[in-house]
Amino acid sequence: MQYLLLIYSGEAPERFESLSEAERKSILAEYTAIMETDGVRGGAQLQPGTTATTVRVNGSGEALTTDGPFATTKEVLGGYFLLEADDLDTALEVAARVPAARMGGAVEVRPLVER
Amino acid sequence: MQYLMLIRYGDEYRERLERASEAEIDAVVAEYAAVMEAEGTRGGAQLQPPETATSVRVDGQGGVLSGPLTEGDEALGGFYLFETDDPAAAREVAARIPAARLGGTIEVRPLVER
Numbered sequence: 118m119q120y121l122l123l124i125y126s127g128e129a130p131e132r133f134e135s136l137s138e139a140e141r142k143s144i145l146a147e148y149t150a151i152m153e154t155d156g157v158r159g160g161a162q163l164q165p166g167t168t169a170t171t172v173r174v175n176g177s178g179e180a181l182t183t184d185g186p187f188a189t190t191k192e193v194l195g196g197y198f199l200l201e202a203d204d205l206d207t208a209l210e211v212a213a214r215v216p217a218a219r220m221g222g223a224v225e226v227r228p229l230v231e232r
Numbered sequence: 233m234q235y236l237m238l239i240r241y242g243d244e245y246r247e248r249l250e251r252a253s254e255a256e257i258d259a260v261v262a263e264y265a266a267v268m269e270a271e272g273t274r275g276g277a278q279l280q281p282p283e284t285a286t287s288v289r290v291d292g293q294g295g296v297l298s299g300p301l302t303e304g305d306e307a308l309g310g311f312y313l314f315e316t317d318d319p320a321a322a323r324e325v326a327a328r329i330p331a332a333r334l335g336g337t338i339e340v341r342p343l344v345e346r
Contacts, residue, residue: 121279123308125301159275159313162344163236170319170340172326174333182323187240187337192301194238194308194341199275205286209295212288219290225301226286227308230278 119158119201119229120208126195128221144216151198151214156207160198195222234274234343235322237312239329241336242305248334260330267312267328272321276312309336 133141152160169186186193195217202208205226212224249257268276285300300307309331316322319342326338 119277121277121311123301161234161236161346164342164344166341168342170323170326172323172332172338172340173336174327176333178333180323180327180332186341187238187306187339192306197236209286209288209297213290213295215288218288218295223287223289223298223301226288227282227300228280228284230280232277 118204118231119199120205121227121229122160122198122200122208122212122215123194123225123227124196124198124215124217124222125192125225126217126222127192129195129217132220147214147216151211154200154211156201157211158199158201160196162196163194166193233315233317233319233345235314235316235319236341236343237276237314237322237326237329238308238339238341239310239312239331239336240302240306240339241309241331241334242303242307244305244335245309245331260334263328263330267325270314270325270328272314272316272325274313274315276310278310279308282307305337 166186171183171187173181200208200211208226212226215224218224282300287298287301289296314322314325322340326340329338332338
């Protein structure tokens with residue numbers, strides 16, 4: 118089964134900025150280690166929500182674009198990992214290793230529709 | 233530049249698909265497949281419904297589990313990963329994703345380059 122690990126940043130970016138350089142390096146190494154974990158098929162950090170463009174198409178077929186993310190709550194997506202795992206528990210173990218999960222953010226684990 | 237296209241939808245989208253004829257559904261499925269095969273598309277998938285989500289936060293005691301972190305129209309239904317030098321091309325592809333005209337929205341987010 119494939120799972121998408123959605124990293125919601127919460128307070129993690131502010132906390133990250135407040136860390137020493139050594140601590141930041143250690144956290145970046147943790148992200149790299151997850152990227153290299155067995156079963157991880159991809160992943161990326163998103164640029165900040167302010168870089169987002171939101172697209173809708175109206176009844177006349179015209180595209181309406183607005184600047185900024187659609188989700189106006191504090192739950193801004195900061196990145197993701199794509200993971201192949203035998204079961205949800207394995208996926209949750211990887212999710213709990215994502216540094217943002219302990220720095221004021223959270224990781225949502227969603228199974229993908231298999232094709 | 234790579235872009236993540238976040239496909240968000242809620243009840244309106246689901247209701248519209250429920251009301252659609254089989255031929256209309258076939259056309260929508262074919263449109264999603266066409267976006268998947270578009271030049272520049274590097275991947276994509278549909279997510280299982282939000283109620284299948286498990287979320288993890290880690291506090292001093294360990295992992296704390298809960299349900300989805302977004303709901304309603306904000307809930308993520310799927311994504312495409314798209315590569316292009318032209319931001320306008322990314323928006324054009326986003327507008328071709330059926331959810332954009334069926335009550336959902338497409339959020340186009342550039343990735344941090346490594």
